[in-house]
Each structure stands twice: as structure tokens, then as C-alpha cells.
Amino acid sequence: MEMAAWEAFIRSTALHVFVRTYEPWLWPLCETLHYLGLSLLLGTVGLFDLRILGFAKSIPPEAIHRLIPWGIGGYVVNILTGILFFVGHPDQYFYNDAFRFKVAFMALAGINVLVFYSAAFREVHALPAGADAPLRAKVITGISLGSWVAVLICGRLLTFFRPPFFH
């Protein structure tokens, strides 16, 4: 396949040259950080979602919500390392169906975050210890948990859906 202009541009950047120059140690390092980041995201957001879904109800949602900044921290690590992966080997990601599904599930998870904070956060935040969350909040957190796991699945499957060419 012919190289598109956007890909040629990415390959002309200093960041691309940096990733490719230091790839032997930079790639394993970034992959490790990416796995740590996903664990932090899944561990904190996952426990919050499970609380809303009915686990550990004696924890007030407002209290366990305070773990979320650590999940956001994990997400930021993964966006940054993800950018390095993409800039280093743009063709291996762009022409990869698993990557396209991953981006779609990231968009779903992101939209779902906005829906949660605009439509459910207020009532969830006010719930005392022991209270069951309303159905609407449970549906949204169920989608959250499902979409983040789907992002992980697509990410892990990337390597099995690589395009049959290298630019």
C-alpha cells in the first residue's frame, strides 16, 4: 500500500525518529508503563463501578470516587505511551482493525464518562453508605466497566491483527 501523506508527515517528525532510535529499550519501557496504567485505571474506576453496581455497598460512592484521579493518572500515562507507539509505527496501528475498534471503544468510554457526570453523578454523589444506586447510574457504570474492558481486549489483540505490510 502507498504511504499516505499523513503517515509520511508523522515519519518526518523528531518524535518518530526518537522512538525508532531508542526503540530497543523505549518500547518495552512504554509497554510496561502502559500495562501499569491500565491496571491503575481498571483498579480504581473498576472498583467505583462495582460499588455502584452493588458491591461493597457500605462504602459511600462519594468516598470511593476519590480514587478516580488515580485512574485518570493511569489513563494519561496510557495516552502518552500510546502516542509514542502510534508515532513510532503509524502503519501498524492505523491499518489494524483491532486498533480501530479500540479507538471506537475509547470514544464510547469517553462519551459514557460525560453522560455519567451530566446525568448520574449528582444523585450518586449524594448516596449514603449502604444505599443502592438508581438503575440509571447502574446502567452507565455497567457500560463504563464493559467499555474499558473492551478497550483492553482490543489493545491486547492489536498484535494479532497487524497489517500484512511494513512501510
Added chain:
Amino acid sequence: MDPFLGWIESSALASWVRGETIGTEFVFPVIVTLHTIGMGFLAGGSAAIDLRILGVAPSIPLKPMRRFLPVLWLAFAVNAVSGFLLLSAYPTKALTNPVFYIKVCLIALAVWLVYRVTAVVLRAPDVDQKPVDAKAKVLAAASLASWVALITAGRLLAYTHKWEMLGIPSLT
């Protein structure tokens, strides 16, 4: 090659995990993916509990954090089964790599620390009546560190097995 490892490697189970038969190509990606999901919930969930013990989100009562442990132990079960299947598929690759033995030790340490944090901190009858003590914080910090080391070792397996191919002496 070691005859015992060769026997495992040539077994029907190992071949199935490697997806060598037409129609079973999905098996290896599925097992690897389950192993990663399990890692996320086990390491991440344990890390969240550790962070709370270390002072993050102090308004979370510690006692009910126990309710999340079945999720962590389920994730551990998924990873133990998927891990043994992956090991059966490529025993020589794993067992000739020193990093694999480091990973196994770190699994034992990290899982033992989940048990200790549960027994010593979360199950203490007065856990939410007094401030978290130094021993609890040491356990939580050790647990966090062991997850970071374990995930690092696991990820490096994909690279370090090449040491053998590069002629660097291996253990067996």
C-alpha cells in the same frame, strides 16, 4: 532441548493453546487477553486497596473493601489457569528464561501480600476506629511495589526470551 519440556511442548494441549489446528487460531489470543484482563483487576484492585491504606481517599471505610476480594481472587484464578496454559504452550521459552523465575517469585510475593493485607489490615476488628498503623502501610507499600515489579517482569518476558537466541546462557 530438555526431553520433559519437549514432551509438554509436543502434547495436544500445548498444540491447542498455540492454535496450530485449523479453527483454533483464536485460542492463544483469547488466553493472552484473559491473562491481561485478570492482571488489570487483580493488580489494579489490590493497588486501589493499597493506595487507600497509604492515605489516598481516607473517607473510604477499610472494612468493606473486603467485599472486593472475591473479584480479586476470581481474577487470580483466571490468571493461574491462563498462565499454566501459556506455560504449557511454550515451556522451553519460559523455563529457560531467568526473568520467568523472577516473575514466579513475584507472583508468590504479590499474592501473599494480598492475603496479608486482608488478614492484618482489612480483617482487624477495629480497623476503622483507629488510624492506619505503620505495619499496615509497610504491607501496602510492599504490595504496590510487588505489583509494579511483577507487571514489569511479565512484560519483559516477551523480550528477554531472546537472550537465549542471542547466545546468553540460560538456566537449563
